[in-house]
Amino acid sequence: MEHTKAYQEFKKNGNTKFVRYSEGAEMYHMGVSKFMQMAKDAKAIYKLGQLVLVNLKIFDEYLETFHIVDDEFYK
Helix, strand or coil: CHHHHHHHHHHHHCCCCEECHHHHHHHCCCCHHHHHHHHHHHCCEEEECCEEEEEHHHHHHHHHHHCCCCHHHHC
C-alpha cells in the first residue's frame, strides 16, 4: 500500500503531514465517516476553499487519548 509507506515515512521523520479524508481513513484502517468524525473531534481539519485536509500530527495526539493502559481490560 502506497499510503501506508507514506505514513511510515511521516512517522519516522516526524514531519507535519496533511492528508485528505480518504487517504487518512486508509492509513488508519477505518471508514471515511469515522475518520472524518475523529478528525473533527480532534480539531485537526484545515479547509482551503473546497479542499479539506487533516493534520496527522494533531490527529495522532487525539488518537492517543484512547490508548487503554488498564491491565484489567486485557483479561
